[in-house]
Amino acid sequence: MVLSHALGCELHMWDGVAALLKERYTVLRYDHRGHGQSEAVPGPYTLDMLADDAADLIAAQAAGPVHFVGLSMGGMTAQALAVRHPQLVKSLVIANAANWYDEAARVGWQARVNTVLAQGVPAIAEGAMQRWFTPEFRADAAGGGAARVAALRHQLEIIDAAAYAASCEAVSGIDFRTSNRRIQCPALVIGGTRDEATPVAMSQAICDTIAGAQLRTLDAAHLSAVEQPAAFAQLLVNFFEGAK
Template sequence: MPALHSITEGQGPVIVLSHALGCDLHMWDEVAALLKDRYTVVRYDQRGHGQSPASDAAFGMHDLAQDAAELIAALGRGPVHFAGVSMGGMTAQALAALHPDAVQTITIANSAAQYDAAARQGWQARIDTVRAQGVAAIAEGALQRWLSPEFLAAHPARVAQMRAALVRIPAEPYAQACAAVAGIALHATNPGIRCPALVIGGTLDFATPMALSEEIAAGIPGAELARIDAAHISCVEQPQAFAQLLDGFIQRG
């Protein structure tokens, strides 16, 4: 894969932020602004998203972890603090298992370690829809999963920005990313993770309910579990609470 697009701001210990499926690095705008006075904050676009190139072939979560490992190596700053939401949280799990020397800590928010058969069928239905009708066909449903009704009503400009980032993704890269997410089996490798881990679940998250965060935390030795009063894209809905959880976790380490 060619190099991924990224933005680096601030100074201090390095935090790498990994976004959710269908988003881009601007998902982290508010959190980055809150952290960059104390940390070097690196945000990047996952393959096929934002300004990063798409893959020529199907890929899995291990490939997204490899992308992240190469980005971290290129920074030349040693092991980093790595935080991800949803697909980014899956990337964090795979990265810590496959490339332990790349990470000092990981934070996994609004994510999952595995999906049951019914959930995988739902992912396949979304893939089929996108390949037949394009990403715009699933955009409204995605926004309803991502954000609470209250946030959607109160922040129309931010919601419009996120919708625009989603519908800019070509159908096939989005479908490939859906397949990578649907196929995760991270519960098999999470027990081997040795770095400190924080797992954040959203109390209003219906896409990846708290039970999935509890499963991740139970599967990683010594992992901490925290709750945030937000829907699926918690870093957008509650950026100050998210930044405080992340900062506090790193400082304790």
Template sequence: MPALHSIIEGQGPVIVLSHALGCDLHMWDEVAALLKDRYTVVRYDQRGHGRSPAGEAAFGMQDLAQDAADLIERLGRGPVHFAGVSMGGMTAQALAARHPGAVRSITIANSAARYDEAARQGWQARIDTVRAQGVAAIADGALQRWLSADFIARHPERVAQMRAALVQLAPEPYARACAAVAGIALHKTNPSIRCPALVLGGTLDAATPLAMSEEIAAGIPGAELAPIEAAHISCVEQPAVFAQLLDGFIQRA
């Protein structure tokens, strides 16, 4: 894979932020602004998202973890603190298990370690819709999963920005990313993770309910679990709380 598009801001210990499926690095705008006075904050577009190349082949979560490991290696700053939401949180799990030397700590927010058969069928239905009708066909439903109705009503400009990032995605790279997410079996490798881990679960999250975060935390030795009062994209809905939880965890770690 060619290098992924990234933005580096601030100074201090390095935090790498990994976004959710269908988003881009601007998902992290508010959190990055809150952290860059005391951290080097690195945001990147996952493959096929934002300004990063898609590649020509299907890929899995281990490939997204390899992308992240390559990015960290190019930074040349040693192991980093790595935080991800949803697909980014899955990337964090795979990265810490497969590339332990790349991370000092991981934060996994609004994510999952595995899906059951019914959920995988739901993912396949989304893939089929996107390939037939384009990403715009699933955009409104995605936004309703991502954000609470209250946030959507109060922040129309932010919601419009996120919708625009979603609908500009090419259908095939988005479908491949859906397949990578649907195919995860991270519960099998999470017990091998040895770095400090923080798991954030959204109390209003219908896409990856709190029970999924509880399962992740139970599967990683020594992991901390903290609730955050938000729907699926918690770093957008509660950026100050998210940044505070992340900063506090890194200080302890």
């Protein structure tokens, strides 16, 4: 399986899920362009570019089609990948994502881009943490939630500002409402019942455009795979076993 991370994160976002699945599956994680250890390629970016990046990785590293799991920007990459490179995708998991943004949402994305380019990525970090995690997870020192939040915040704050802004612009421009109808592989859509960034209604909208797609929810905010790794991993196992 291939795990594709959210905007502003990097491959270690998946640590909890990967640890639970590595005995059962070959798990391949990667950093999107401009994130983590990947090169901050000059923009502009599009989701088609991110999908082609993933396709190149799969072609180079996998022996055949993969279970592709994407969260947030990774879930948007998943939708583009399944249409552009269907031969590489055995099944698809789209978590905490959208399939398009209206004009009001795009205005909000542009405001974030403007802030990042003017003040740097740290200027939007606190707001991101509030969207990514529930208050109790952010405050959970004993259970490790607070430490995970701090680590992910650090990774966000050190991302190249221009690359982050280019990624925001790529995400804000998506519209998969028509192209998703060409997806033919089994698909699972995961929503967070406390996700204010991509509410469950957005997950349902994705389901409505992919024939046979299943919708499951978790009690989590936007980064559901970080907040609920065991429950997230179990959803994947159940789905993959049925998608064989």
